[in-house]
Amino acid sequence: MSNTEIVASKENRIMRRSFSVMAMIFMVLLPSLAMSAEPDTASIPIDTGTTAWMLISTTLVLLMVPGLAMFYGGLVRTKNVIGTMMHSFAAMAIIGVLWVVVGYSLAFGDGTGWFGWNWDYVLLQGIDTKIMPIEVNGQTMGIPWLVFAMFQGKFAIITPALIAGAFAERVRFKAYSIFIALWSLLVYVPLCHWVWSADGFLTGKAIDFAGGTVIHISAGVAGLVSVFYLGVRKGYPKTAMHPSNLVMTMMGAGLLWVGWFGFNAGSSVSSGLQTAQALTVTQVAAAAGALTWIMIEGIHYKKATSLGMVSGILAGLVAITPAAGDVTVTGALALGFIASVLSYIAVTLKGKLGYDDTLDVFGIHGISGIAGAIGLTFFLRASDGRPPFLTQLWYQTEGVLVSIGYSGVITLILVVLVDKVFTLRLDDEGQLAGIDHKIHGEHAYGMLNLD
Numbered sequence: 471m472s473n474t475e476i477v478a479s480k481e482n483r484i485m486r487r488s489f490s491v492m493a494m495i496f497m498v499l500l501p502s503l504a505m506s507a508e509p510d511t512a513s514i515p516i517d518t519g520t521t522a523w524m525l526i527s528t529t530l531v532l533l534m535v536p537g538l539a540m541f542y543g544g545l546v547r548t549k550n551v552i553g554t555m556m557h558s559f560a561a562m563a564i565i566g567v568l569w570v571v572v573g574y575s576l577a578f579g580d581g582t583g584w585f586g587w588n589w590d591y592v593l594l595q596g597i598d599t600k601i602m603p604i605e606v607n608g609q610t611m612g613i614p615w616l617v618f619a620m621f622q623g624k625f626a627i628i629t630p631a632l633i634a635g636a637f638a639e640r641v642r643f644k645a646y647s648i649f650i651a652l653w654s655l656l657v658y659v660p661l662c663h664w665v666w667s668a669d670g671f672l673t674g675k676a677i678d679f680a681g682g683t684v685i686h687i688s689a690g691v692a693g694l695v696s697v698f699y700l701g702v703r704k705g706y707p708k709t710a711m712h713p714s715n716l717v718m719t720m721m722g723a724g725l726l727w728v729g730w731f732g733f734n735a736g737s738s739v740s741s742g743l744q745t746a747q748a749l750t751v752t753q754v755a756a757a758a759g760a761l762t763w764i765m766i767e768g769i770h771y772k773k774a775t776s777l778g779m780v781s782g783i784l785a786g787l788v789a790i791t792p793a794a795g796d797v798t799v800t801g802a803l804a805l806g807f808i809a810s811v812l813s814y815i816a817v818t819l820k821g822k823l824g825y826d827d828t829l830d831v832f833g834i835h836g837i838s839g840i841a842g843a844i845g846l847t848f849f850l851r852a853s854d855g856r857p858p859f860l861t862q863l864w865y866q867t868e869g870v871l872v873s874i875g876y877s878g879v880i881t882l883i884l885v886v887l888v889d890k891v892f893t894l895r896l897d898d899e900g901q902l903a904g905i906d907h908k909i910h911g912e913h914a915y916g917m918l919n920l921d
Contacts, residue, residue, distance in 0.1 A: 514601040514603055514610060514611065514612040515611055515612065516601060516611070516612055516613065516614065517604065517606050517611035517612060517613060517741075519741045520604060520606065520611070520613055520739070520740055520741040521613045521614065521617060522741075523736070523741040523745070524613055524617045524618070524621055524736060524739065525617060526732065526736075527621060527731075527732035527733075527735065527736025528617065528620050528621045528624060528732070528736070529732065530728065530729045530730075530731060530732025530733065530736070531621065531624035531625065531628070531729055531732045531733050531736065532562075532624050532627070532729075533725055533728070533729040533732075534624075534628055534725065534726050534729035534730065534733065535558050535559070535561065535562055535624075535627055535628055535631060536558065536559070536725070537722045537723075537724075537725025537726045537728075537729055538558050538628065538631055538632070538722065538726060539554075539555040539557075539558035539559060539631075539722070540555070540718050540719065540721055540722030540725065541719050541722030541723055541725075541726060541780070542554050542555065542557070542558065542634070542635050542638060542722070542829055543555040543714070543715070543718060543719075543722070543914075544713055544714060544715040544716055544717070544718035544719030544720075544721075544722060545635075545638075545713045545714075545716075545719050545777075545828075545829050546638050546639055546713070546714060546828070546829075547639065547711055547712065547713075547714055547904070548714040548904075548914060548915065549903070549904025549905070549906055549907065550638065550639045550714075550904050550905050550906060551714055551715070551906060551914035551915075552905075552906040552910055552912050552913070552914045553639075553643065553904075553905030553906050553909055553910055554634070554638050554639070554905075556643065556910065557631060557634035557638070557643075557646060558631040558634065560643070560646070560647055560650070561627050561628070561630050561631040561634075561650060562627055562631075564647055564650060564651050564654075565623075565626050565627045565630060565650065565651070565654050566623065566627060568651060568654060568655065569622075569623040569626045569627070569654075570593060570594050570619075570623070571592065571593060572589075572592060572655070573623070573626055573654065573655065573659055574591050574594060574619050574622065574623065575588065575589055575590065575591035575592050575596075576655070576659045576660075576663065577622070577626075577659045577662040577663050577666075577667065578591065578619075578622070578662075578663070578666075578667050578668075579591050579667075580668070580669065581663070581667075581669065582669065583664070583669055583670055583671035584660070584663070584664070584671060585660060585663060586659075586663045586667060591619075594616065594619055597615035597616060597619060598616065600614075600615040601613070601614060601615060602614070602615040602617075602618050602739075604739060604740060606740070606742075613739070618739065621736060621739075622662075622666075625662075625681055625684075625685060625733075626654060626658055626659075626662070628685070629654075629658050629681075629684075629685045629688065629689050630650035630653055630654055630658065630689070631650075632685070632686070632689040632690075632693070632831060632835055633650070633653070633689050633692045633693045633696065633831060634646065634650075635693065635828060635829035635830075635831045636692075636693025636694065636696055636697050636827045636828060636829065636831040636832065637693070637696050637697055637700050637828065638828040638829055639703050639711075639828055639901065639905065640700065640703050640704070640828075640895060640896050640901055641700070641894050641895060641896055641905075642892070642893060642894060642895075642896050642900075642909060643905075643909050643910070644892060645888050645889070645892040645893060645894040646894065648888055648892055649884060649885070649888045649894065652884050652888070653692065653880075653881065653884055656880055656884065657688060657692065657876065657877050657880050657881060657884075658684070658688065660876070661683070661684045661688055661872075661873060661876065661877070662684050664872070665678050665683060665684050665869065666678075666684065672865075672868070672869055672872065675865040675868070675869070676843075676865045676866055676868060676869030677792060677793070677796055677846060677850075677862070677865070677866065678792045678843065678869060679734070679737055679748070679791070679792055679793060679794045679795040679796060680733055680734045680737035680748075680791045680792065680794055680795075681733075681737075681791050681792065682788070682789075682791050682792025682793070682839045682842050682843040683792065683839070683843055683869045683870060683872070683873040684873070685791070685839075686788045686791060686835040686836065686838065686839030686842075687835075687836055687839040687840055687843065687870060687873040687874060687877070688873050688876075688877040689831065689835055689836075689877075690831055690832040690834075690835040690836020690837070690839055691832065691836055691873070691874050691877045691878045691881070692877050692878075692881040693827060693831035693832050693835075693836070694825070694827060694831075694832040694836060694878075695877075695878050695881045695882050695885065696881060696885050697825055697826055697827050697828075698825060699882065699885050699886065699889070700885070700889070700894065700895050701826070701895070702824075702825075702826035703826055703828065703901060704898045704901040704902060706826050707821060707824075707826075713777070714914070716776050716777060719776070719777070719780060720776055720779075720780055722780075723779075723780035723783050723784065726783075726784065726787070727756055727783055727787065730752055730756070730787050730791075731749050731752055731753075733752075733791070734748045734749065734751075734752045734790065734791060734794040734795075735748040735749040735752065735794070737794065737795065738795055744795050747794075747795065748794040748795045750799060750802075751790055751793070751794055751797060751798075751799060751801070751802035752787065752790055752794055752802075754790075754799055754802040754803055754806065755786040755787065755789060755790035755802040755803070755805055755806035755809075756783050756786040756787045756790070756806065757786070757806070758786050758802065758803045758804075758805075758806025758807050758810070759782040759783060759784070759785040759786020759787070759789070759806040759807070759809055759810040759838075760779050760780075760782035760783045760786065760810075761782070762782055762786075762806065762807045762810035762811060763778045763779065763781055763782025763785065763810045763814060764778050764779055764782060766778075766810075766811070766814055781813065781814075781817070781830070781834060782810045784834050784835075784838070785806070785809040785810045785812075785813040785814075785834055785837075785838045786805070786806035786809060786810060786838075788809065788834060788835055788838035788839050788842065789805040789806060789808070789809030789838045789839070789841050789842035789845070790802055790805055790806065790842060791839070791842060792839070792842050792843045792846060793805060793842050793843075793845075793846035793849070796846060796850050796851060796853075797846050797849040797850060797851065798849055798851055800849065801846065801848070801849025801850075802849075804845070804848075804849060805841065805842055805845050805846065805849065808841050808845055809837070809838035809841045809842060809845075810838075812837050812838070812841050813830075813833055813834045813837045813838050813841075816830075816832070816833035816834075816836075816837045817830050817833040817834070820833055840870055840874075843866055843869060843870050844863070844866050844867060844870060846866065847859065847862050847863045847866050850862070896908070896909070
C-alpha cells in the first residue's frame with residue numbers, strides 16, 4: 471500500500487470516528503431537543519418593567535468581566551498584561567458556550583438535592599418559549615425564562631475568571647482554559663444547584679442572595695488551593711513585582727462597582743422594594759469598605775494608596791453580595807467595615823505565611839465572602855418565617871463549610887490532573903520572558919519593555 475493510500479486510510483478512519491462521536495452526541499441530545507420543540511402555551515403575561523431591569527442587570531454583570539480584566543491587568547507586570555486579561559475574556563468564550571449547552575441544565579434542571587440530572591434544558595431549548603412566573607403587586611406575572619438563564623450565565627462566567635488572579639503570571643493558557651471548563655462543570659454548577667435551584671439541599675436554608683458562597687468563597691478557596699500546589703512565581707518574594715498600570719486597575723474597579731448593582735440588585739429578579747434595598751446596601755457596603763481600608767493605611771503608613779482604595783471597594787462589595795436582599799443599611803456599613811479589616815489582615819499575613827496569591831483572590835474574595843455569609847445573620851431585616859437566630863447562624867456556617875470543603879477538594883483534584891496531563895504551570899524561562907510574549911506572541915504596550 472502506498473503512502474498516499476495509508477494517509478487516506480487514516481483520514482477515513484478519523485472521519486468515521488468523528489461521525490460516530492457526533493452521532494452519539496446527537497442521540498444524547500435528541501430527547502431533550504424533541505421535548506423542547508413544542509411551543510410553550512402558558513398564558514402568563516410578561517411584566518415588561520421587570521424584564522427591562524433584568525436585561526439591564528444581565529448587561530451590567532457582563533460588564534464586570536472586562537472590568538475584572540482591567541483590574542487584574544493593571545496589577546500584574548507589564549510583560550503579563552495581555553495574558554492576564556485573556557484569562558477573563560477566555561471565560562466569556564468558554565463558559566459562555568458551556569453554560570448554554572449543559573451548564574444551565576445541570577444547575578437549574580429538576581433532579582435531586584445534589585445535582586440537576588434533568589437534561590430538558592440542554593442548549594436552552596426547553597425554556598426557549600417559556601415564561602418564568604414572578605409575583606408583581608400580588609399578581610402572577612413573568613419574565614422570559616431566557617433572560618433569567620442569561621443573567622445566571624454571567625455569574626457562571628465571572629466566577630472562574632476570579633480564580634485566575636490567584637495564579638496570575640505563571641500558568642499556560644491552554645491548560646488554564648481546560649481547567650476553568652472542568653471547574654465550572656464540577657464545582658460551580660453543583661454549588662449553584664445546591665444553593666439556588668428549587669430542590670437544592672441548601673435552598674431555603676443558607677441565605678446567599680447573590681453569590682457569597684457559590685461565587686466568592688468557592689473562587690477564593692480554589693485560588694488558595696491552586697497556588698499552594700503550583701508554588702510561587704519565579705523570583706517571588708525577593709524580586710520586586712510592581713503593578714504595570716494602577717490607573718487601569720482603578721478604572722476596572724470602577725466598572726466592577728457599577729456592574730455590581732446589576733449583580734446584587736438584579737438577583738431580586740424583580741423591580742420593586744427589595745431591588746431598591748439591594749442596590750442601596752451594595753453602594754453603602756462598597757463605600758464603607760473603601761473608607762475603612764484607606765483609614766487603616768492612613769494610620770499605619772500615613773498615606774492612602776489607590777491599591778488600598780480598590781481593595782477596600784472589593785472587600786465591601788464581596789461581603790454584601792450574599793446579604794444584599796436581607797440586611798439593613800446599618801448591616802451594610804458593618805459588613806463593609808468588618809470585611810475590609812479582615813481582608814487587610816489576610817493580605818498582610820500572606821507575605822509572612824509565604825504563599826503567592828498573586829492578586830489576593832483568597833485574601834479579598836474568600837475572606838470577605840466568609841465574613842458576609844456568616845456576618846449577615848447579625849443584621850437581618852425583621853421578617854416573618856425566619857428561623858431562630860442560632861438556627862440561621864448554623865445554616866450560614868453550613869453553607870460556608872460546604873463551599874470551602876467541596877471547592878477545596880475538587881479544585882485540588884482538577885489542578886493536579888490538569889497539571890499532570892497538560893502542564894498548568896509555566897516554566898521558569900517562560901515566566902522570565904512573560905506570558906504575553908511566550909504564550910500569545912504579543913505585547914500590551916507595543917514594543918516597550920517597562921519592566
